[in-house]
Amino acid sequence: MEYIIETTDIVKKYDDFTAVDGVNLKVPKNSVYGVLGPNGAGKTTLISMLCTILHPTSGSAKVNGYDVVQNPKEVRESIGIVFQSRALDDMLTGREHLQMHASLYGVPQDVREKRIEEILDLIALGKKADEFVKTYSGGMKRRLEIGRGLIHHPKVLFLDEPTLGLDPQTRESIWEYIKELNQHQDVSVLMTTHYMEEADKLCDEVAIINQGQILTADSPKNLKRELKADTITMQVDKLEEFTRLVEDLDFVKEIFIKDSEIKLMVERGENLVAELVNFANKNNIFVYSIELEHPNLEDVFLKYTGRTIQGER
Amino acid sequence: MAELEGIYTIWLRENKRFLRYRSRILTSVVTPLLWLLIFGTGLGSAVRFGNIPGGYQAFLFPGIIGQTILFTSIFSGLSVIQDRQFGFLKEILVAPISRPSIVLGKAIGISTTAILQGLVLLILSFVVNVPMTIPVLLASLVVILIISLGLSGLGLLIASFTDSMEGFNLIMSFIVMPLFLLSGALFPVTGLPSWLQVAVYLDPLTYGVDALRAIILQSSAMPLHIDLAVIIFFAVVMILISALVFSKKEQSLM
């Protein structure tokens, strides 16, 4: 397998504090790779090292085949970045930001105007493209930054919390956009996030990071499968009796009662829904509703860290 | 080639920013006029200033041009601090363009705005009854360019060591005001007490103001070629040092 980003025991210390603690990351070419972790986990620090903004304290990293310390210029030529914090000039227009970026990254003159138009189409700024950025909404600024990161057709796009603080609608449209980009252009994406849903929807592979260390990395599907815990939530007419009965079933690993609902923790829940309904009928218990839930990345995170990702917020 | 384009891009942004802050353009012309008209007339009526036709106001004119360049250049250099706070410096520094080109683009951009201001002031020379000809005007603009390159280099250098605009007052009191007051913008630099004399000659702006006096008033404390040599040397050294510091310190700038 060809990797577009590869780190070897990369470490970053701020004085005594170790923000990134021996990370080995392998990002396959043309994938969307997620780094998922709570506030302060070291996501931005990790990305900053990969973008040549910070020197690693020890260890090494290669981006697009270039070492980030030895060949920073080549690395910079290969990448596009959307920083977590805003990096726009209030007194320039959206179009001017794109023009400036295109010339700093040496986009050839003859395709420059065309690319700028394409990107402007894509990020849908409309008439705002020629107004000062200080008049933009948060979502527009974000879209502009993402568009800017793309204008020189980078091999790797780094997105540090691309949808932080955006409304659900804008968030969805940015997700769509990232997906489309990855499918239609020769670009690999490394994004950080602490939205489980984002990682789940977008990423081919997710690394879970906590306190500077990668706890596990796999596709979202495999990560969730590993938990072996689906939840079946039921509403029945005779709750107490039903609870007593299901306690004796082998495949039920745990039972929680919440209000008028009973939650059963099981493995491979899709095979068990029909069985549970039949079981209830046989015992003359009426099922009002039954619902199957697969675990989400939140549960994966909980398993690995013993706390929820929002816990520290 | 790519580097040249990078320099041009940064130069362009500097100029756009300058032209878009209307209030800054206005103050950069009004403040020197206030100095010339009020301070110049006031002090001019109190002291006898026989050696120059036009008197103290005429003497003050090149000094106030020097002051305007000083403030514009240093403060524009300091705008890098703001760029850093707003995150925009990161966008520039992660671009595949060399650090010296960034410094050069910035310094040339700032000098261009200084030249624009200088041009406006030179055209207003009739206000203080100083005659102006095209050759004098052009020669003055060249001197303004050189001074401004040096001072913007100094501004960029200070900015690279300053985290926030909180240090602004310190920079004002310990760097900008001394450079201004010691430059002989307001008084002749000959016949001073020796401690002051030394300080005056250590101030690079002294030579800039003296060069402008030599060109505009044909009257100066030192020969023009010495003034020019000093300000050219200052400009080259400042640009080199800030280019070096930007390259070395790039990690802590982002």
Ligand SMILES: Nc1ncnc2c1ncn2[C@@H]1O[C@H](COP(=O)(O)OP(=O)(O)OP(=O)(O)O)[C@@H](O)[C@H]1O
């Ligand atoms: N310049 C710095 N000096 C000292 N400590 C720092 C510095 N930058 C970051 N840290 C610390 O390093 C740790 C990791 O920070 P980082 O910004 O990488 O986290 P993150 O995962 O991006 O968090 P978030 O989700 O809030 O963006 C934090 O504990 C932070 O306090």
Ligand SMILES: [Mg+2]
């Ligand atoms: Mg972060």
